[in-house]
Amino acid sequence: MLSRTADHLFWMSRYVERAENLARLLDVAWQMSLVPQSPEAANQNWNGILVLNSLEDAFARKYGEANANNVLRFMVNEPDNPASLSSCLRMGRENASAVRGAITAEMWETLNAAWLELTGQSYEQLTTNGPGEFFEWVKLRASLIRGVTLGTMLQDEAFDFIRLGTLLERADNTARILDVKYHVLKPEAEEASDFYQWGALLRSVSAFEVYRKIYRDVINPKRVAELLILHPDMPRSLLFCLKGVVKNLESLSNGHARETLRRAGQLHSELRYGRIEDILEHGMHEYLNDFMDRISDLGDRVSSDFLVSFGEAA
């Protein structure tokens, strides 16, 4: 497969996954804002979204207060925000359009149709029935794209690059959400509103019911962290993502990219045999920061191993 094609596939799936995660995050923040709380606490939540995406400066250049209306506008389809939902879907669609021949017609049509529905619409038009419905729409489209990919695509190299993009993006995202919330929430304090906060965090990764099912217990920060980091079967946990990354890398590596595979394998093993007690002792923030650095390193290495031109004689 052409390196350029692989690059487009990798980024196509990363952008779609990013759009979905962002929609989840905004949806939860929106629902949380409906729970009674002080204006300061509410704005702190909205500001958290900007911090999570490292967008504080870009936001401050255009908007004032980080309140619900401003942050939603900025994150849904502000043209100057390259990380908005609309930008993510546009980038996903542009990457797909560059390699239409390498994906199935149904995948392209699903992604293109989503973009056509979104493009040219104002924030008011998109959220006519409330922001919640719009976020549902984004999640549904992302699910549709993923479903069509699984249901129609030959599971070859192209498929591996798509999965690799999805899983690296998702691992990074779960780690980010956990990091920000852990920061804001201080796990020691046990206030009533915290129940909603932790519940919201679980919902943002579709893990609320999963938590109940696995632990059959009240929501407890340590367990939330354990579920999102170390659970082998929860599709958004770090371990689950890394398991998939290793599997896809193994089938892609074909003799080269040994070092990348080794690093991914090492990270996977640490998660697989890790204990939440050790992580907490080490410090959650430090642990997650280190994890995100290593995920970003893996992304860079995938890029230099497969995606940018290589093999040409100097």
Next chain:
Amino acid sequence: MNFYNEMHDADGRVRSHYRSYEDWLNATAPERIASKRAEADLAFRRVGITFAVYGEEAGTERLIPFDIIPRIIPATEWESLAAGLRQRVRALNLFLWDVYHGQEILRAKRIPAEPVLKNSQYRPEMQGVDVPGRIYAHIAGVDVVRAEAGEFYVLEDNLRVPSGVSYMIEDRKMMMRLFPELFARYQVRPVQHYPDLLLENLRAVAPAGIENPTCALLTPGVYNSAYFEHTFLAQQMGIELVEGRDLFVRDETVFMRTTQGPRRVDVIYRRLDDDFLDPEVFRADSMLGVPGLLRAYKAGRVTLANAIGTGIADDKSIYPYVPEMIRFYLGEEPILNNVPTYMCREPKDLAYVLAHLAELVVKEVHGAGGYGMLVGPAASKAEIGHFRALLTANPAGYIAQPTLALSSCPTFVDKGIAPRHLDLRPFVLSGRETHMVPGGLTRVALTESSLVVNSSQGGGTKDTWVLEEE
């Protein structure tokens, strides 16, 4: 001016091969037709069958309007048309080989040497280069029109990077999806196997000694007006769609950069103009090409389809000599008509053209896409004045032809159904053998009385039905 109507004869009666269609049209509720037309529009947009328009903001995508009234061609008409096209393309390939080798036809003075050798489309780099099978124009898209009496004329031989074949296939797919019942009424010969024929042809012209050649389609990229077609054909043939930056040349061999390292490419179906192919030889500022490609090509390590330098055979200043080529190389009389052409570089012709601008069609010798042309009968005084100045300043840059009465066909327009002018672009594939699919791209001028069918000028398309023999 009298026009041949594809559906009705001079007395207004429906031609026999359209009778069943008309029955169907009369029996079908207008609401159903309207909803099907809307469905077609939506489907084309969803699939992204769009083309980019030059001169508008980068990335502007437009649909080519699709009309649901097919252009129907009876079997016997097609047979003679197809025979004429094969004959013409065979002669053109022989001409190209000759021009780049012994130039017999020039030495025999059957074609004047100057307009050939002084032509910017003549590529001296190709002199003496041997190409596999002596085939230069592997893919030809020949534009034909029908005049008053129903006879076919060849308007242009497109031998460089002719496009439109994806619309031929997509239009058929759309018609079958919208109106399957029509295909029960008519025995329409299929065209969807075109990509298979093309792939077979490309593989057949691989460099000698390559058992299982790797083919690739070279595109200028996502902003090219025909990008959809490039992706479509590459996907249908199962070959890589490459851009210049995906290829490199080492040891006079072309490689593509893949995730598993460099992989040799043997045949390149290139949809990139000569000028941009190789910055080492042609335009040095080309970012779209592959440095060293011509070296690999001349060394016989890669085949380009079409070959470099085919523009000399479809140049408008060479067009008048095609019948002579057919006689010279094949010893046959041309089956299809050539449009009489005034060469403005000849003072006698120029004088005639200047005196009759209001009746003639004037074209730039190197123009394409319906840009830079004057349709005399439809032009304003100012436009005619403008062309008079252009012609006087640079007569050799133009040719002129009588305004052909392009045939028309009923077409859905805002006000209902009305006749609109059309042309036809069948595709001729040359490899070890010559292949054609029965059909082509029918383009229709949607503006009333317009004779310009190019999609860049607001033209639409119709499905083209070649019927099985009775």
